[in-house]
Amino acid sequence: MSLHKKIFAKADPTQPKLKTSAMIASIAGADQRTKAAPFGHALVELAKSRPDIVGLTADLAKYTDLHIFAQAYPDRFYQMGMAEQLLMGAAAGFAREGFVPFATTYAVFASRRAYDFICMAIAEESLPVKIVCALPGLTTGYGPSHQATEDLAIFRGLPNMTIVDPCDALDIEQATPAIVAHEGPVYMRLLRGNVPLVLDEYDYKFELGKAKMLREGSDVLFISSGLMTMRALEAAKKIEADRIDAAVLHCPTIKPLDVATIVKACSKPGRVVCVAENHTTNGGLGEAIAGALMRAGVHPSFRQIALPDEFLDAGALPTLHDRYGLSTEAICAAVKSWR
């Protein structure tokens, strides 16, 4: 009997096969405006006036943009080695002694390997450790070892933890000082490298705990976080041609959820509510919103665009975003199918 049980998805024979399943894949479209390392630069700027900020990583400074901080403040940077439990415990130790540590790694390692340390050494005492993690959800084609498809579900269950999922470079730049101003622990999903710049075209400012309406529309209400807000905005523009009028409510703070804004937006009659999230269907923004609406007695027609409850394939990221429904085209097709 073969040990190789993988059943390969049927590829479209008319399409060329993409070749890169590299760990680091850009989510930026070819013609999209980007900014380099927005988190790293924002942290350097903030650290000028905050000598209590230190940066720790577990052998992933370059891949979480913390190397920018390390270059600017070498004596405030701590390379903890490939040891995520130590990373989180040591960050707790710094926080105990009055510092505001940023601890960076990949989302899979923080949420899976180091969870108990984040839970007991950090969150249980509400220490101001800022956990900033690259490769959230499906942002690498490297396979399940690096695809943190359930990180939000894991951290949503954790008392005291604030969870932020920024959309673009502007969101990250503004969220960085905001999570430092917040006194407790924070988990922030990070887009790194050349990060798309989208939200500067909207009347938008990041506020911790607030969802913001980016565009109004009468047929569909997208509620989204992270890169899915970017995709929802693109989809909303595209489906105008099909005479579908879509609103986009960007909800970068997953916890605590801005229930008041969400309930109000979902109470407007006649709109299909569609939560679009870069996360499994289980336990992320979609289910958080569904629960909030049930408790509020608001029952709109409800859809979820999210990753399946599966270990996902390796492959090129655009292929995977198409395959699992996160691409703009896939979102448009889904919305049209609901008519």
Added chain:
Amino acid sequence: MNAPLIGHNKPLLEKAYRIRRTALQMGKVQGQGYIAQALDVADILAVAYFHAMNHKPDDPAWEGRDRFYLSIGHYAIALYAALIEAGVIAREEIENYGGDDSMLPMSGMAHYTPGMEITGGSLGQGLTVAVGACLALKRKKSKSFIYNLLSDGELGEGSTWEAAMSAAHWKLDNLIAIVDINNQQADGPSSNVLSSEPVDAKFRAFGWHTQRVNGNDMDALVAAFDAARNYDGAAPRVLVCDTLMGKGVPFLEAREKNHFIRVETDEWDKAIAMLDAEFGK
């Protein structure tokens, strides 16, 4: 056999006796507790709190204090006894030990109890937190030390060894780990559950300054605590302490070894009386 009452360490034997007695009183309140561990570690705590550490009982958050990190949260009954003897916690709290709304929960937690520096209980975390705190103390140019009490069973947690490697990497000469080797954990003797020996050689291989002592010999403990503090090498230090569960109460010393030792209702007073007799009270 108890260590002989000799020389300048005699007051510490008195403190260790008082810690044991206070722990037994708390055990009596609950009718249970990790009393065998409390009795084995009492000498170590007496040296830490009444000889080695700088601290101010009326100001447990004093910035200049040495920090005592209890990884092994279930040893809280022993640390509470030490903190009561040190005057950090009021003696009246003994009656509330382990009860509803008590500041002395069964497992030690930082925000419940003055003098409890970290929330232990999930073993393998204390030394990782200590590494970060030692780095932070160095950033602050503090002269304070961190003492971290671990147990032999806890050495099974791999994170302890991540921290051990890191402490040597960062040359944390302000870190003193103490490992209570009583060769007992939840499922039996540690040597059967998961061998960690030779513990001192392992730490030495990781780059630590190591000493192995009888953790129930007061003179040896004092010398080892002093040597750890005074060592002038740029390395973390560890005291590997062999101890006897139930130490100081002969019928508990002799009882079958258990992580959670059986003590009958009528035995608490008997244990206290025997302890008093042993120390000539």
